[in-house]
Amino acid sequence: MSANDPTARLFPALYEGDEDAVVRLLRAGVSAEAVDEDGQSALYLAAVSDRPGIVRLLLAGGAEPDRLSLGTDAPLCGAACGGHREVVRALLAAGANPDTVEAFGFTALTWALRRGHTAVAEALLMAGADPDRPGPAGEPPLVTAAHRGSVGCVRALLAHGAGARGEALAEARRLLGVGIEAELRGSLARTHGPGHPWVTHRHPSPEGMTIEVQLLDAQGRPFAGDDLQTGHAEITTLLKASTTRPGR
Template sequence: MSANDPAARLFPALYEGDEDAVVRLLRAEVSAEAVDEDGQSALYLAAVSDRPGIVRLLLAAGADPDRLSLGTDAPLCGAACGGHTEVVRALLSAGANPDTVEAFGFTALTWALRRGHTAVTEALLMAGAAPDRPGPGGEPPLVTAAHRGSVGCVRALLAHGAGARGEALAEARRLLGVGIEAELRERLARTHGPGHRSVTHRHPSPEGVTIEVQLLDARGRPFAGDDLQAGHTRIITLLKASTTRPGR
């Protein structure tokens, strides 16, 4: 892609959030389906960069909301993973399939639940995302949300009739028994090997506390990390109440 090609100027404007420049380029007949030098679509990059205004401009100019960037990455999934609620709503309003499947069997709902993004989860479910569609490993969405420790995601799924409540209850109880820090260290050890020093951080969140464990290199610098929300006790209460109702 030549530097003189108008399409080449679309991507700097996108990253800078320059909506006026994007409008000018689209009016100059730069395709809303343009891709960068690596083959990533403009819509996908705007979605993962949390640029809702630019997402709307590209959609209005004809970008396909369900087109997979590089044949693997769905704009809706990228926005859901990042917790970019306004982008998710823009894509859904433009007709994005709430159950679009990208590489390795991931859907937007799977990403939202794995990251504990309640507002995104609610938007997807309201748009018709299947509350019981299994994740890439066959896990029910409610189990994913219970593992994450997101009270809001569990509540949203229950409100939309999600099943596997007994399995989700068992998972929340398991996490409470094992301990979140121990679970995170074990997950990191499986990926990066045992024996690394680690540090734990507790971050306030709208739902309570998110616990993060980081692995440290020989100089004491973090090089990997993982986190979970700490809502398992409240989740157990919600799930116990739901499983004692008639028909559950």
Template sequence: MNTREPLELFAAVYEGDENAVLRLLRAGADPDSVDAERQTVLYLAAVSDAPGIVRLLLAAGADPDRLSAGADAPLCGAVCGGHTEVVRALLAAGAAPDLREEYGFRALTWAVQRGHLEVLRALLAAGADPDLPGPDGEPPLVAAARRGSPGCVRELLAHGARARLEALAEARRWLALDVEEELRAGLEAAYGPGYEYVVSRREDEPGTVTVEVALLRDGRPAAGNDRQTGHSAIVNLLETAPGTLDG
């Protein structure tokens, strides 16, 4: 294989050029190629939301569960970005839905923390365990309640998720908080006071508003966080769902 082929393959993925990727793979480029930082080409395609390229790499034999730089799973990278088509392609190729990447994160952990409902549905349909905790030991249902996504809570309950009492307490706690102020306080705790902020609101999920707070440096967004506001609906879901509130 030409020693330039891995570099050319990465360049083609960065450019989103499916034809070039196909040509290079047919010429013998390794679908499990890594760059100087040991990032895998499949991980790059996954986080770039390039489902066509992801499918080409997988069809050429790329390992869907190989950790990029020994730490990051392609599935988790796609889930973080809410790249549903990429997630489905990886799962169809045999990616383990409960694979644990460095620091204990799993795809489902990212899905509920980010409120990516369609991604969560795909993971659960592929057999992801609705009760496997995140790196801090927190159950997914509690994380979904904090996120403020009624849809994520509903999907987890439908798949038998436990920790309902803890999730109910978390949803009730957020009912008494100002979401914008909490997000701002979290950013200040991480980056220090004195920055300007931009606040935006959008509807990612029917019936809830997603509040996003972005920290500005030199007038440009440098960091941010967001949260949904469906905590009241979540309280109702948890209080009225079949079964007992036994955790």
């Protein structure tokens, strides 16, 4: 793709958020389904870059909302993983399937729950996402939200009738017993091997606190990490109440 090719100019405009340039390029004949040199679609890149205006322009120009970038990555899933609510709403408004499945069995709701993005989860559920569709490892969505420690995601799922409440309650209780920091360190050790030095960070979040554990290399630089929210006690209370209601 040469620098003189109008398609090549679409991607810098996308990353810079230059909506006027995108409009000009689409009017000049650049396809809304264009892909970059690596094969990633413009719509997917705009979605993961949190460019809702450009997402809407590409959709209006004919981009298919559910087309998988590189055959593996769904724009809706990329936006949900990043917590990009307005992009998610734009894709859903254009007809994206809220239960679109990308590589390895992930859906947008799975990503939203794993990352604790309550507003995105609510938008997906309102659009018809299945509150009981299992995640890639067969885990129920409510268990995923309980593990994450996101009170908001748990509330959203309960409001939409999600099942597996007993399993989710057991997971929330387990995290209370193990402790978030120990859980994160154990998970990272299973993935990257034991013995790495580590550091813990605590970040304020809309729902309280997020605890992050990072593994450090020999130079003391972080090379891997993960985080969880701290709502497990409140989630336990919510789920105990929901499982004792008639019919639960």
